[in-house]
Amino acid sequence: MKDGPSIVRIAALIGDHTRTEVLTALLGGKALTATELADVAGVTRQTISAHLAKLTDARLIAMESQGRHRYFRLADDDVAQLLESLMGVAFRTGAVRLRSSPRDPAMRKARVCYDHLAGELSVQIFDSLVKRGALAVSADGLALTGNGQRFFNKHGIDTIPLQQQRRTFCRACLDWSERRHHLAGGLGAALLKNILAMRWAKREHDSRVVTFSKQGEESVRAMFRLG
């Protein structure tokens, strides 16, 4: 009874404290060095080196050398999506982290998911885009309509070069805390980038949390006509 690809190896890799520490750290989107990751995970450099080799070998993360530093990042946003998907099940089955941090409400409201926005606000944005006909379901899950293209252009996001990138331009990503979809892919990444560039929000140090200024949140709500 052997059906489909072998998922054991992937799951076993994620099923280790240290490696999950690494993966969730990289879920923040920033590329980190081996030593930084060792600190995050609380192990020695030898140990992290072994783990990073395994993760790289399985293509869950990718490495780039710069001088004597080696920067690691998630290999693909597929991996990010898988991690969020796992969190969804973990959340539902009650495997909530014991020492729940006081940051939790902030995480729920807005956080980084690899390179795009996740959490309550991002789900509302996604809803709004669908409702106004900017996004439409297609064969590949999701597509930007002409309407949507005009909308993004008006707000300073040029969608043409994004669509020419090799990576998926526009995809729906399931949000573990909201259990609803938010916008991912190149377009999702561009949107987050824009929000940060406009200084509507800033990233918390060493965390996935994204904090909106009062005015920034109002701007976003106005832009997407949220309640």
Next chain:
Amino acid sequence: MKDGPSIVRIAALIGDHTRTEVLTALLGGKALTATELADVAGVTRQTISAHLAKLTDARLIAMESQGRHRYFRLADDDVAQLLESLMGVAFRTGAVRLRSSPRDPAMRKARVCYDHLAGELSVQIFDSLVKRGALAVSADGLALTGNGQRFFNKHGIDTIPLQQQRRTFCRACLDWSERRHHLAGGLGAALLKNILAMRWAKREHDSRVVTFSKQGEESVRAMFRLG
């Protein structure tokens, strides 16, 4: 740097050959007894008992006693979706099963994903439903339109009782072989049930493969106006 639910435990559970054997067997949708699962996984009854206890404890599977038998099934189609999601990443990263079975092409064409249809045909069906406006994206990912409701009624599927069920009525599930979405949830389950009831297709013994008769496939293609 502790963010979000703890995914380690879930991943570690899936990251074991025997338990994955169990989970993928249950992905076929049929509830199986402990002894059957022991045979599938190729271990003794003591061993499977321990594994089943762990999986049950983590709420990945659920158990129902009937006389001296204990039937196990996946706890939720969230779990099925997670497994398919894992297969997607495993597939992409090249972790394809070594002894790839000759059944593979059949698996790609049509297979069971917990309780609904997956594979090439199911993706085409999903596309068709979206294209004709039977399905629409909504806050919860997907919704049946009035149009769609009439369509399913016409083909002998009463959607009203399905919508009253507690489980998700209508959801999109990512297909690992096609990397596109197909229909899941109560509606997806009802559709598969209908296809089997009409004898358009039958399930292969001890496998997830679904085989369409020539006439059955034509009927489905006609029903959904596929090419």
Next chain:
DNA sequence: TTCATGGTTCGATGCTAGCCGAACCATCGC
């Protein structure tokens, strides 16, 4: 060249967890 810093390799260690044999409990059919 020399030293400091970032990373890797190797070998040894210790813990975890999967596995089975044996014994035991529960249910069914007789």
Next chain:
DNA sequence: GCGATGGTTCGGCTAGCATCGAACCATGAA
């Protein structure tokens, strides 16, 4: 009641693997 079958519990064995100390390579700075 009694045997047969389905499943669990317990104890002990073993293997795999995460971890670290120590030594080693690579790069950059002085």
